[in-house]
C-alpha cells in the first residue's frame with residue numbers, strides 16, 4: 122500500500138477520517154444537505170449576509186462593472202478602486218489608521234506573523250489559537266513559545282527574557298471553544314515587555330463589541346493592539362480578509378507579507394459583497410444583538426433539556442464529548458432528526474476533546490433553536506453519549522498545534 126493509502130486507513134481506524142458535505146442552494150438557517158432540508162447549526166454566516174439580497178446584488182453588480190478577477194497581485198496591477206473603498210471603510214470601522222485586504226484569514230495570519238516575527242524575537246501563541254496562526258508561527262523565523270490557554274502567568278513567565286519587539290498573537294474569540302481572550306491583561310503584559318500584539322477577530326467581528334466592532338473595541342483597546350486581523354468570510358458573509366493597523370505598520374506589511382505580495386488580489390465581487398455587508402452591519406447593528414440573544418437562547422434551551430454547555434456568551438457553543446467515534450455517532454443521530462451540527466475532531470481540537478460545536482446565527486428563529494436543542498438531547502440519549510460539560514484542559518500544545526504532518 123502506498124503511504125497515502127496507509128495514512129487514509131489510519132484515519133479511518135482512528136475515527137478521524139473526514140470528507141466534505143454537499144450543500145445545494147444558498148446558505149441560510151436551513152439548507153439542503155445531500156438534497157434534504159436541515160437546520161444549519163455549523164455555519165459562520167453569523168449575521169445572514171452571505172445570502173442577503175443587497176450583498177448578492179453588490180457582488181453581481183461588481184462582476185459586471187469590474188469583472189470577476191483582479192488579474193494580478195496587489196503590488197503589480199491588481200489593486201482596484203473597490204479594494205481601496207473597502208479598506209477605507211474597514212479602517213473607519215475598526216477606528217484604525219489604515220487597512221489592507223488579504224486573500225483570506227488564513228493568508229493574513231500566515232503573512233502577518235511571518236513578516237513581524239523575525240529571527241531576533243520570540244512569538245508567543247495561545248495553545249488554542251487557530252491553525253492559520255500556528256502555521257504563521259511555523260513559517261516565521263522567530264522561535265515560538267506556546268503558552269497555556271489564556272494563562273497569563275505562563276505568558277508572563279515566557280515574556281521575562283523575551284527580546285524587545287517580540288510578538289504576542291491570540292484569537293479574540295477562540296474558534297472551537299467560543300471563549301474570549303483576556304485582551305486587557307495581554308496588552309498590559311505586552312507594554313511592559315515592549316512586545317507587539319496581534320489579535321485575530323475572525324469570530325468577534327459582527328458578534329461582539331459596539332456595533333459589532335469586535336472584542337478589541339469591546340475592551341476599548343483599539344489604541345493598544347498593534348495589528349487586528351479580521352476575515353470577510355464569517356459575519357461579513359463573503360471571502361477574503363483584512364488587517365488594520367497604523368499606516369506605518371500597513372506600509373511595512375505591504376512590503377513584507379509574502380502571502381499578500383505573491384498572491385492574486387481578492388476578486389472584485391467578493392470585495393464588493395463584503396463592503397455591502399459592512400454597510401448593512403453599520404445600518405442595522407441590531408443584528409448583532411439578535412445573534413447575542415440567539416446564543417443566550419440556545420444556552421438556555423440546552424440547559425432546559427439537561428445539557429450543560431460551558432459558561433460563555435458568544436455564538437460558539439462547544440459540547441465536548443471526548444471520543445471521536447462517539448461524537449460522529451451523535452452528529453449522525455442529530456442529522457437524522459434534521460439538525461446539522463458538525464462533529465469537530467482532532468487535529469482541529471486536542472486529542473480527547475472531540476465535540477459538537479454549535480454556531481448560532483442571527484437568522485435562526487426561537488422555534489428553530491428549541492427544536493435543535495431537543496434533537497441534540499434525543500440524539501445523545503439514542504447514542505448513549507454524554508457531555509463532559511467543559512473543554513478539556515491541554516498542557517501539551519494539542520489541537521491545531523498538533524496538525525502538522527497530518528491529513529488535516
Ligand SMILES: *Cc1c(COP(=O)(O)O)cnc(C)c1O
Nearest residue numbers: 225226227251292296323352354
Ligand atoms: C476561520 C478563521 C481564520 C481563517 O479565516 P479564512 O478567511 O476563513 O481563511 C483565521 N482565524 C480564525 C480564528 C478563524 O476562525
